[in-house]
Amino acid sequence: MKQITPIFKREFLGYFRAPVAYVFLVSFLVISVSLAFSRYGGFFKAGTAGLESYFVFFPWLFMFIVPAIGMRLWSEEKRSGTVELLFTLPVTTLEAVLGKFLAGWAFLALAIVLSFPMAMTIAYLGSPDWGVVTTTYLGAILMGGSYLGVCSLTSALTKNQVISFVLSLGACAVLLFLGFSSFTDSLEHVLPLPVADALANFSFITHFDAFTKGIVDPKDVVFFLSLTGFTLFLNVVALER
């Protein structure tokens, strides 16, 4: 497992060696903040010193933005042939998958944490509940991990980054829409009720919502972590086949 460190380091610094990191960080922050200040977010109209109106867009934003980080994880290695280099070095597939995933996750967490001026803003305007703010950030990072796990898996399936992006987007969209009653209602017409019910539990939104209200429910934490773990397991299988 100690081989994870050099792989993590190379991958994480790799974001900053290309303009990718800066373009990503800036556009993520600009888009997320402007959504909160827009009339759909109603950051000021809400009249509370909280970050709900900022984080409410995260499940949506992640649907587009996490595939942008995830698509290069494996597709790029396959396209450029470096995958052959990586897997003839003394590393196991699991170490490589974890190293690269953790690097992407750390980068995503960095993007999320860089929104701290929003927290400073609410602290200036009122007296926010720091407990709620902390759990919201925790929830966003956990949810980001699950999104990234899905994207890492889809990226291992193809050497084409565009296909990888579209597959990731599709998979994330399904996991997101499962939380909407209109979507699950139409599922209930096609599938048996218990199956549709079970599927509805896989929604990112339902599990993320509790965090934004200051609740850290073990079942939500377990949901995100197990979804991440499962997709990474499939990722290893996909690479070893």
Next chain:
Amino acid sequence: MIEVKGLVKTYGANRAVDGISFSVSRGEILGFLGPNGAGKSTTMKMITGFIRPDAGTATVDGIDVTADPVAVKRKLGYLPESAPAYPEMTVEEFLGFIAEVRGFRAAEAKRVQVDRAITLTHLSPVRRQTIETLSKGFKQRVGFAQALLHDPPALVLDEPTDGLDPNQKIEVRSLIKSMAATKTIILSTHILEEVEAICTRVIIISRGKVVVDETPAALRSRQPGARLDEIFRSLTASDV
């Protein structure tokens, strides 16, 4: 040192490698010849543990690659065809990464290994340049440096002189020759004169099977007076 036993690999209906067996001992430089698509690269990828054989196995220093691939990878230096490397890294950063994965974690040990590899492959003028900006010859040498970095007992080189100019070819050949005494080397090539210049043994494969396994001198004496490429052609004529 390297022993290959009945390797088989099938892609769809096409049997790329069909029961290849041979062994190479320390001090030998084995030239691996064959027409394009004969299975040279596939065989090398199976020896280095990148792809899993459908049947058969390869052992390096007695370690079976299908049983313990990571241990085999520790012993081998491998230059894949067209020398892939991370384009956005500088030569130094890239070799530093390889050194860390190869277990040279301490700053000093890492620096020593990287410097050694850079000196051996004459990369000092470009050590701070990103790999994407390098010419084909330099890229090839970066791949070479990466394979040599941990001073492995065995080297597997897939077309090491491909894309180099005549001067660089001679330089790479003399480098390979200078390491031969203490290492086991397998290299694949299209260039027949290269085999004569540096290899102590030659294996020609055609349609996934070994058709020749002898010394370059014995190969030449098959058809006295004929050029090597004529002999090569008559041996692999079935593979078009």
